[in-house]
Amino acid sequence: MNELNVGIFNIASAAVSLAVLLVGLVLWFFVNRASSRANEQVALLEELLDQQKRQNALLRRLCEANEPEVEKKATAASEEDDEEDDFVRLVAER
Template structure:
């Protein structure tokens, strides 16, 4: 009689541990999947933002070049210094 009760308790305990492990596993999968999808959305938004900033920088660069006063070739060659050649014209990205 003792063997019947012990074997029944063992299978019930094993079933209970398996059910708890399944619930914990599903909860863990839910939160990992949810955070992964949010991260993917953030990456997509950051890539779109970067593309817009590149377009804005290109437009700003063209606008600055269009508004520069025109200089003759002689003036630009005479006014250039070695320091000017080292400076790269950049518009800082945010």
């Protein structure tokens, strides 16, 4: 009778070990799958960022090519005014 109890405990121990192994493998599968998808999304986002940078550069060149000379002079004058305003901002208030 004692040998029967030892055999049951061995079988139960093996069954629990097998169940834990299966649960671990299933969890590993889903974590690995989520990680792969996240890596794909990061790669796509980096590619999108690169394309947007190129589009912005092209748009800047296009705008500069179509900008009249008068606006450039006015912009330079407004930048000088902005520099004077920046100096006033540096003065500490009491």
